[in-house]
């Protein structure tokens with residue numbers, strides 16, 4: 001049976017924990033999950049493509065999108081804006097597709113206010129030492145930026161209580177399997193289906 005609405009899945013976790021890596025691995029498996037592309041004022045990293053990794057915007061462009069109500073949520077993170085464009089996410093959910101937002105904690109809290117029925121997953125590193133190793137190993141940030149991200153990471157981990165699920169990213173394939181299990185279980189939740197199936201017996 002075609003679902004009336006898709007799930008809004010929010011994946012957060014400290015910078016460097018492996019959100020991008022885990023989402024790419026999920027994408028390689030044919031899960032039918034859709035991925036929202038965020039807007040940001042951060043500069044593109046080598047290899048990042050506009051419209052694929054992010055929609056890269058100037059500060060003025062970003063602020064206009066906020067004013068025009070085109071963002072579901074937005075936040076400032078280590079000196080830049082990041083936000084989720086509204087149109088794609090709402091269209092996919094209305095069509096019955098599950099959508100993942102890979103966003104930081106302040107944005108996730110805003111999404112929870114507008115979409116309380118969303119599924120909120122926090123990706124955890126095995127340790128803070130391993131988190132720093134992953135950030136340094138990625139080689140995309142200076143030591144100063146790594147320190148800023150580690151400071152934010154501690155604050156984010158303290159807000160874990162706002163989430164429904166915690167998934168450790170010890171190994172990518174294990175984290176992917178855990179997320180797939182969560183999505184499967186959430187799609188079987190009675191409260192999400194009862195209206196649809198009750199209408200069957202009323203036909």
Ligand SMILES: Nc1nc2c(ncn2[C@@H]2O[C@H](COP(=O)(O)OP(=O)(O)O)[C@@H](O)[C@H]2O)c(=O)[nH]1
Nearest residue numbers: 015016038074075077082083084102103104107
């Ligand atoms: N609130 C919010 N956060 C976002 C969005 N897109 C990305 N982020 C988060 O912003 C933070 C910084 O992202 P980025 O600069 O790409 O670094 P990376 O996640 O460490 O690769 C990460 O925690 C992202 O999950 C968004 O649309 N909204």
Ligand SMILES: Nc1ncnc2c1ncn2[C@@H]1O[C@H](COP(=O)(O)OP(=O)(O)O)[C@@H](O)[C@H]1O
Nearest residue numbers: 015016017018019020021134138169170171172
């Ligand atoms: N389970 C894992 N074990 C070891 N290294 C990992 C794992 N997941 C991701 N990484 C590595 O950690 C670094 C940060 O991952 P990334 O996906 O960019 O994190 P995020 O998107 O959360 O900032 C990358 O170099 C990536 O290859």
